[in-house]
């Protein structure tokens with residue numbers, strides 16, 4: 001029978017390997033060692049995860065000579081590291097990424113969504129558990145069907161002054177006003193033609209990690225989508241409506257009830273293009289151990 005180690009298909013091309021040991025030094029699961037011949041080899045182990053290989057592929061990624069393949073993946077098929085200008089490009093992406101609340105009534109090309117999802121596979125998860133699931137509603141008519149039901153339930157409850165846990169008469173009235181301008185007729189999904197939801201079953205001692213895994217995937221999705229020129233909006237309010245007021249709409253997502261679904265990302269082609277980035281003034285306290293006045297507000 002094939003051992004769990006065999007399933008990893010860890011292969012070292014000895015004609016390329018320079019025995020530098022980088023693969024051993026970055027191995028999260030600590031399952032690599034130098035063999036008697038001086039080349040790296042994989043130890044026996046019982047299980048993937050904490051008791052063995054984390055499936056993180058660091059060995060394949062770190063090898064300066066491209067000598068290591070694992071899980072049948074060849075180093076030459078990896079994307080190269082970002083170029084030197086990437087810091088500047090990322091800063092531009094971050095300051096120009098805006099919450100988009102007005103969209104073209106048009107589906108995004110499936111190839112673009114596929115590219116985003118491909119890149120998203122590399123989003124980190126605690127212990128490389130990779131248990132986050134993604135639900136994409138990439139058909140604008142399906143989004144509309146969900147929205148119509150959720151709206152009906154939300155408005156009926158609002159007549160009785162029943163709102164989601166974070167809402168009240170005041171907030172609801174404000175949101176209603178926003179339908180006339182910024183949320184253009186759709187206070188729930190801001191008219192987004194598509195939805196993305198990262199979700200995971202949250203149980204046991206890793207439940208907090210599971211929730212964070214979803215939030216990490218959410219923010220990664222948002223940034224990657226923006227880098228492809230799409231508009232996005234991270235939203236908690238419609239998730240609350242679906243979870244608390246509209247069981248029928250929630251069911252239409254086809255997401256198990258015990259999965260964490262705190263944030264929904266709306267996305268699509270933006271109706272309005274911005275001309276420049278914002279210049280937000282940072283208000284957060286930054287605690288630096290090098291600060292003389294550690295713990296006090298410091299604005300650079």
Ligand SMILES: Cc1cc2nc3c(=O)[nH]c(=O)nc-3n(C[C@H](O)[C@H](O)[C@H](O)COP(=O)(O)O)c2cc1C
Pocket residue numbers: 097098099100101190233234235236237238263
């Ligand atoms: C956790 C979280 C929940 C949010 N929920 C909503 C929401 O329900 N509806 C909405 O229109 N915007 C929502 N937003 C977007 C914020 O309002 C937005 O990020 C903020 O106004 C700053 O604008 P910017 O993203 O363009 O910098 C949410 C953002 C975050 C991070």
